Amino acid sequence: MSSYEERLAATERALDGGRSPGSPRHGRAAAFAVGNGRGGRESSSKRGSTRETPAGSDKDTNVVEAGRQRATTVATRRKKGGSTAATAVSATASAPSTQRLQYDDPAAVARAEKRVVVKRVPAERPVRLFSHLPQYERLSSVAADLGLAQRQALHPAVVRVGLQLARQMITGGTARVAAVITALRAVVVDFALDGADALPSGVVRSELERCLNRHVQFLVDCRPMSVAAGNAVRLLKRRLAALPLGLTAEALKRRLVAELDELLTERVELALRTIADAGAQRIRDGDTVLTYGSSHAVECILTYAAREPRRRFRVVVLDARPTYAGKQLAERLAQAQIESCEYAPLNALPHLIGDANLVLLGAEACTSNGAVLAQAGTASVALLAKRERIPVVVACESIKFTERTMIDSIGFNEVGDADDMLGGERIGPSALHPSWRRDHPTLKLLHLAHDLTPTDMVDALITEVGLIPPSAVPAVLTDLHPDGI
Amino acid sequence: MEEDSTSSLFSRRRTSRLDVSWRLASGGEDDDASDSLSRRSSGRPSVAEAEFDVVLRFRGELARGTPMAPAAVHVLTHLIRCSRAETVLGLELELREASQKMLFSTPVNSLALRAACELFLRHVARTSLDVPQFGECKKRLIERGEQFRLMVDTCRERIGAHGERFIMNGHVVMTHGGSRVVYAILRAAVQRAHKTFRVVVTEGRSLPESSSGSNHGAVASMSRKTMQFCRDVLALGVPVTVVPDSAVAAMMETADCVLLGAEAVVESGAVINQVGSLNMALAAKALNVKLFVAAETYKFARMYPLSQQDLSDGSRPTPYRQLFRDEAAPRGLMFETPASDIIPPHLVSLLFTDSGVLTPAAVSEELIKLYQ
Numbered sequence: 054m055s056s057y058e059e060r061l062a063a064t065e066r067a068l069d070g071g072r073s074p075g076s077p078r079h080g081r082a083a084a085f086a087v088g089n090g091r092g093g094r095e096s097s098s099k100r101g102s103t104r105e106t107p108a109g110s111d112k113d114t115n116v117v118e119a120g121r122q123r124a125t126t127v128a129t130r131r132k133k134g135g136s137t138a139a140t141a142v143s144a145t146a147s148a149p150s151t152q153r154l155q156y157d158d159p160a161a162v163a164r165a166e167k168r169v170v171v172k173r174v175p176a177e178r179p180v181r182l183f184s185h186l187p188q189y190e191r192l193s194s195v196a197a198d199l200g201l202a203q204r205q206a207l208h209p210a211v212v213r214v215g216l217q218l219a220r221q222m223i224t225g226g227t228a229r230v231a232a233v234i235t236a237l238r239a240v241v242v243d244f245a246l247d248g249a250d251a252l253p254s255g256v257v258r259s260e261l262e263r264c265l266n267r268h269v270q271f272l273v274d275c276r277p278m279s280v281a282a283g284n285a286v287r288l289l290k291r292r293l294a295a296l297p298l299g300l301t302a303e304a305l306k307r308r309l310v311a312e313l314d315e316l317l318t319e320r321v322e323l324a325l326r327t328i329a330d331a332g333a334q335r336i337r338d339g340d341t342v343l344t345y346g347s348s349h350a351v352e353c354i355l356t357y358a359a360r361e362p363r364r365r366f367r368v369v370v371l372d373a374r375p376t377y378a379g380k381q382l383a384e385r386l387a388q389a390q391i392e393s394c395e396y397a398p399l400n401a402l403p404h405l406i407g408d409a410n411l412v413l414l415g416a417e418a419c420t421s422n423g424a425v426l427a428q429a430g431t432a433s434v435a436l437l438a439k440r441e442r443i444p445v446v447v448a449c450e451s452i453k454f455t456e457r458t459m460i461d462s463i464g465f466n467e468v469g470d471a472d473d474m475l476g477g478e479r480i481g482p483s484a485l486h487p488s489w490r491r492d493h494p495t496l497k498l499l500h501l502a503h504d505l506t507p508t509d510m511v512d513a514l515i516t517e518v519g520l521i522p523p524s525a526v527p528a529v530l531t532d533l534h535p536d537g538i
Numbered sequence: 539m540e541e542d543s544t545s546s547l548f549s550r551r552r553t554s555r556l557d558v559s560w561r562l563a564s565g566g567e568d569d570d571a572s573d574s575l576s577r578r579s580s581g582r583p584s585v586a587e588a589e590f591d592v593v594l595r596f597r598g599e600l601a602r603g604t605p606m607a608p609a610a611v612h613v614l615t616h617l618i619r620c621s622r623a624e625t626v627l628g629l630e631l632e633l634r635e636a637s638q639k640m641l642f643s644t645p646v647n648s649l650a651l652r653a654a655c656e657l658f659l660r661h662v663a664r665t666s667l668d669v670p671q672f673g674e675c676k677k678r679l680i681e682r683g684e685q686f687r688l689m690v691d692t693c694r695e696r697i698g699a700h701g702e703r704f705i706m707n708g709h710v711v712m713t714h715g716g717s718r719v720v721y722a723i724l725r726a727a728v729q730r731a732h733k734t735f736r737v738v739v740t741e742g743r744s745l746p747e748s749s750s751g752s753n754h755g756a757v758a759s760m761s762r763k764t765m766q767f768c769r770d771v772l773a774l775g776v777p778v779t780v781v782p783d784s785a786v787a788a789m790m791e792t793a794d795c796v797l798l799g800a801e802a803v804v805e806s807g808a809v810i811n812q813v814g815s816l817n818m819a820l821a822a823k824a825l826n827v828k829l830f831v832a833a834e835t836y837k838f839a840r841m842y843p844l845s846q847q848d849l850s851d852g853s854r855p856t857p858y859r860q861l862f863r864d865e866a867a868p869r870g871l872m873f874e875t876p877a878s879d880i881i882p883p884h885l886v887s888l889l890f891t892d893s894g895v896l897t898p899a900a901v902s903e904e905l906i907k908l909y910q
Contacts, residue, residue, distance in 0.1 A: 335844070411844075444844035509884070512844055513806065518906065520842035522806040522883070525902035532906055 348415020717799020807898025
């Protein structure tokens, strides 16, 4: 599906400020210097820390030695572990972020601070109930730290995607996972190590892994990973660790790039196509489909259905503050020649829900207890649809499935920028003034990105394995990833 | 909204501002594809046709008392045996054609039959991938067909053994539709476990019996299938009471559990069964009576109806006078009934299948395994 590419290109143009509209995204920039003696290898001397320190060339030999030792220990562990690499993998690959960092735990935060590539300013007035989630001030701080990012030898593609994520230029689970995979692919393609041929392949592999970790950490610093992107990164690491030992650096890169391409085509692009096919069949002539926010999968379904002959249907796009994501969807649907497309605020839901005979929603994640994490507001739509006995169908690729169990929207969520809550389209006299922090000392603004729709409000999930009930998420997960994700 | 009196109640949609001609929902989603396929292939003389008549053989199997889905599998297996196709593709085409013929030969749109044919074709495709050598592949398919036959023969016994444990001494079991599987469970409860219980059966009247048959207009109080069921259960020495369909909710108070058969079990865990089952399920839920459904795994269908409307088999309203030969009935009075209804999964307590006792949520897991 190329439209996400187009969107990416559009955001890129916006980022460049129109200076170089056709600049190659994955082009290897001169500033990029992974493994040129600094950055990558240096950090290996301090396990887990990727902070910039003055480079010491005298360390180099020791570092390589240490890396080699580590590689051999890994190798022996692998031999002990038994036949497959998978056992050893779980020891190395599952280490990052199986448990989410609780931001109200100062000790844990202090430990995590050491890993951080780009430091961000914590929110001046965090909301109490959500203090376990990262809450930051507006993202200008990322841009200010860009110099640092460059000194850390980050790949320009990753920096670009990171900034786009941070500035909400890439939104939506599908676009985010696609952007992250594409950026990491560029990192792998451009990964170079001095004298790589002379080094043992174990060292090359661990250097590559460290390099990827650093870039992933940068992306996490810019915006917490979406569930899908987190899954993709975990799959990538697992596949890297599962590659046979003794590959040359070139072969290793080639295999990993192939894995990434496969991940992107099979789990995102082909998945979307299958979902669109399956979903389009459910839309009949004369239907009224109601959707909320902007979901790429929903858009694919609707545009596919519109291409069918003798099938006219009406689409109602609901939307809400502060992101107004649905506006883009409405525009694109109008461009896709859907005859009747309406755009309304979420406030109009009670009135419009009676017209609908299908509620089609997107998702950020589907949990193993069948609940659906999606853009805030989705739960209200599902609730009202359930009350009116209208089928609620959620379109979601299986890369968004998570083994996590969620029962409310508090434990796992994302707190957006408080200042987004101020105005909307027009700041009327009743709107909060940007100086609200000074004017109202006790006021706190909560911009919650997602909410959780309980499993009994969802009638079906459209995934690339077909229509399934939400209770089948764990079955699909064990089917796709027999040894965990 | 203006209603045409001859259009089905099920075709009525919620008010929409778009003026479109309503498409009458037909059987299922893949109808268009299969229709065009059968139309395309009907012009071409089939190779296997010379060997034997698919429909004739299918009817023969049915006459022997084989349920529809296994009968179809037997016919398809036999077709493979005497097919002269030399490629997997040719074989698949023949099988597809044969399944279409069987589907059209039945008066009602049988979901179990459709599911069985689909599963069989799926199995052929998968085997052909596993075993690229055609002769070998054919042999494997025939073997599997025979295995399936053996499996089906013992299917009901196994369901009986699983389900029998849920019937207690002194229970009143309510049932609807006269399912053979339900009978197998009752028989197991009597003959294996020597339990004593009572059975309440509904009349199961949805259409005047054999509205297309010879005794047109004669309104039988009970369907033939239900009558046969009652006769069999009585022969076990179990007291049977018949109640009218309208008394289901009132009689539910006396029941300890409800036991139903199924036409098909769909991916969401919903159960499709003879019309009237939903009434019983709703009444059971309201009065906190457990609802059990007995179904063979070959009735698990890869479909996902979201509402009763998705199932609508194109049932059209018929003039009441004409249908019932009742001259006293006013003109313009219409009669309509769907053949089956959907029991949503939250009304079903447990499913008794030959692969064990399942919750409705486990159905999709089984289906994923089946169609993998």
